[in-house]
Amino acid sequence: MVVKVKTWIENDNKDLIFGGGKTQILELIDETGSISEASKRVGMNYKKAWTHIKILQEFIEDELVIVNKGRGSGGTTLTPKAKELIANYKLLQNDVKNYSQQRFKEIFKSQGYIVNCTNEEQNV
Secondary structure (H helix, E strand, C coil), X not given: CCCCCCCCEECCCCCEEECHHHHHHHHHHHHHCCHHHHXXXXXXXXXXXXXXXXXXXXHHCCCCEEXXXXXXXXXXXXXXXXXXXXXXHHHHHHHHHHHHHHHHHHHHHCCXXXXXXXXXXXXX
């Protein structure tokens, strides 16, 4: 058995602001230099990827991507703020994962709890 956690950031209205999907888009933009290519790699249309970026920029109140237009010189780069946001999110995500794994061991494994699934499709 293993414990799984998912980390995301919401505003006070419970709107999703930042999480794994937006992190992945930003990382792929950084890797490919292209919003279009990044969106293709995650199976998302360009407009949705651009909407994710706009939502982030609205709540972060800072520019996260720089779009350079023009043939041969075009492309998209991340700002230092975007790279900082990615790094901080990944740090938080890693801390939460490590803590939950440690607590899981303390609570369940140290007490000898074992959950057996009779149906292989169950995920406990």
